[in-house]
Amino acid sequence: MQIRRVSAEERPVTNLPLSAYAFFPSPVPSETLATQARDHVSYGAGNVTLIAEEAGRTVATVTAIPMRQNVRGRVYPMAGIASVSTHPLARRQGHIRALLPRLLGELRDDGHPISALYPFRSSFYQRFGYIGLPKPPTVSFSPADLAPLLRADLPGEIGWEHIRDGFDGYRGFVDHLLSRRHGFGRLPDHHAARLRDKVDRWLVTARVDGELVGALTYRISDHGADLIGDDLLTTGPLGRALLLQFFARHVDQVARVSVTVDPDEAPEQWLTDLTFVSESRVAFPMSAAPMARVLSIEALAGMPVGPGRVTVTVVDDPLIAGEYLLDGASGELGVSRVGATVPGARVPAATLTVPGLSGLVYGVLDPAELALRGLGTVPDDAAGELRGIFPHRRPYLMAQF
Ligand SMILES: CC(C)(COP(=O)(O)OP(=O)(O)OC[C@H]1O[C@@H](n2cnc3c(N)ncnc32)[C@H](O)[C@@H]1OP(=O)(O)O)[C@@H](O)C(=O)NCCC(=O)NCCS
Structure with missing residues (x-):
């Protein structure tokens, strides 16, 4: 077995067939394969991919995404591990055992002192030095409970647009939070661009004196159904209150709002009489808590x-x-x-x-x-x-x- 690094152009015929089989619905029509291959090259351009080959055939692959993460107030280059997959006929033969430490060593030598990932199963990655981190909880509530906020005179403005249009401002806000919050991670631009180009999300922002104090990407599942938010990002209580006030204005449109929050958030303190469910569900392989390690x-x-x-x-x-x-x-x-x-x-x-x-x-x-x-x-x-x-x-x- 031979291990080598592959270029972005080689990935569609080496890494992609294995990772597509492992992580996407399959088999798929050839047009879908062509789109996957194009995306793989353009959104994965700055990644580092290693493959294991046997007789010219790729048998396993691992990828590192060059990210950044705040640990105890300092921001470090972080190796985000993804696309770990072995050919179905070559599993349990030690290929990832050979590939992953090699990739981590290369990223460490390239200036990444830490690494993080979302595991399919924690015990697998604990063998490679990783420890579980908290899974940020999802908080759901009825917008009707936010009625008192409708009358509140909050000193700030709300902005609302498609993520495509607000992408740069949103990324700037993520950068700002990265410098402030322990554990916060940031994908490189080439990866985050997938959000701008591919993901259907609205973006709501809260500003005070022109400065962003809150942002949320979200979608509406249906009339009378759910407003499904991603991470509720704020710099503090005012940003959060402005976004909650925005949700309150959806009382006749959606039955429920759900957002993922910082594990240190206490929704009990958001508003008196707020009824909510806060849940952090960990299950494998689809709903894992993240893991991280020191390199x-x-x-x-x-x-x-x-x-x-x-x-x-x-x-x-x-x-x-x-x-x-x-x-x-x-x-x-x-x-x-x-x-x-x-x-x-x-x-x-x-x-x-x-x-x-x-x-x-x-x-x-x-x-x-x-x-x-x-x-x-x-x-x-x-x-x-x-x-x-x-x-x-x-x-x-x-x-x-
Ligand atoms: C998970 C997967 C990548 C493992 O690859 P592999 O080449 O079979 O792994 P290896 O043979 O190198 O095994 C490495 C170690 O993990 C252990 N291991 C393998 N599969 C495991 C599993 N499902 N759960 C826990 N441990 C496992 C092996 O026993 C071995 O332990 P050891 O080296 O300490 O003795 C492969 O099964 C796969 O492609 N699965 C589908 C895609 C997937 O889930 N990828 C992970 C995404 S996070």
Whole structure:
């Protein structure tokens, strides 16, 4: 078996047949195949795709989308993994086991210290170092409950257009939130362009003094049915109230509004007497929570962290196994490789798998949970230091568009 990187032009005959079989309805007419091939080249231009070949035939493929993600207040290049698929006759023969670490290593060497993906099954990607992140909940409610907002005099303006027309402003707002919100992700322009060109969505925006404070892409399923929103993006309560007021004006048009929200949102506080359902449904393969991992610890030096000093031995990973001294005394993560002993006073020590380490960095795991989940060995003194360096923070991975 031979592994090689393929160009955008080669993808329609190497990567696409496998990923189309795995992820799209099939078989399809040849005109549909031709459209898929055109889209594959134009919207995937900046991606990195590796294939495994046997006797000139593609047997497996993996792709990385060069994205960006905020981790604890700093924005990093992030490798978004997609299109992981193996030929149906070549599955369970170790092809992805060979391809994925190779792709992650190439992206790491190319300056991506982190990676994220949506798994078909979490246990598969935990083997490759990934840990689960929160699934942003969907909140649904009746616009009738928003009636008090109809009379509210809110200091802002609403804009409404097709996403095609408001695309640049929407992307600018996503960029703004990327710089502010832990966990937020951003697709590259070539990928997001699919939203502009292909997806049928309205765009509603809220502005105060000309500045965007809220935005939502959405569609209406039918008269008397649903207003189905994507991620409700806001900079704070005023942006959210302006968008809720916009929904209130749909009371005679739709029975229900649903939007995906930041996991830190508390709809109980949006409005008194708001009846709502907030649900986060995780199921495989179609409704998974995202996952993420660290690809380079050294490249995270300088990340805003809390106080603490600990040595960690990272195990079972071809990319980052080794022993590191982590120091948060300055408020920014200090990282150095260590040998058998650390100079100075005894430093608490822990042994971590990469999912365990990644869970701490992303703020989703407490050190005390690692041993329970088989993700590391963390004595109490090391747990205290790690808790200080990586305090719990809930990431919001919005990376749809
Ligand atoms: C999922 C898929 C990509 C796996 O590819 P593969 O080439 O068969 O995987 P490998 O043989 O390299 O297996 C890698 C490891 O995962 C394990 N594994 C394989 N399939 C698994 C599954 N469905 N669930 C959990 N673990 C699995 C293997 O046992 C192996 O473990 P090990 O290396 O630690 O011993 C392939 O079955 C496929 O194309 N499925 C349809 C498309 C799909 O769901 N893609 C993933 C999208 S996120």
